[in-house]
Amino acid sequence: MEGHKLGRAPxxxxxxxxxFGVNLGWILLLLFAVYGLVAAIFLGLVVxxxxxxxxxxxxLADQRYGDVSGDT
Known part of the structure; x- marks a missing residue:
C-alpha cells in the first residue's frame, strides 16, 4: 500500500x-398526477x-474573486 499512488477522482x-434532470422529471410527473398542472408549473417556476x-x-463570485475554477 505504501507504493500505491493516489490518482485523480473522476x-x-x-x-x-x-x-438532477431525471429526478426533477419524475417529481414533476408525480406532482402533476397527484395535484394537477398548476402545482407542477409552480414547482417548475420555483426551481x-x-x-x-x-x-x-x-x-458575482467570479467577478469578485476571479475565475479560479478553470472552466472558462
Missing part, C-alpha cells in the same frame, strides 16, 4: 446534472428561479 459533474439565483451568485 469527474461526475455530467452524471450529476443528468440525474427555475432557484437555478437563476445560483447562476447570478456564481457570476
Amino acid at each position: 469527474n461526475f459533474t455530467g452524471a450529476c446534472i443528468v440525474m 427555475n428561479h432557484w437555478v437563476s439565483w445560483l447562476e447570478h451568485r456564481k457570476q
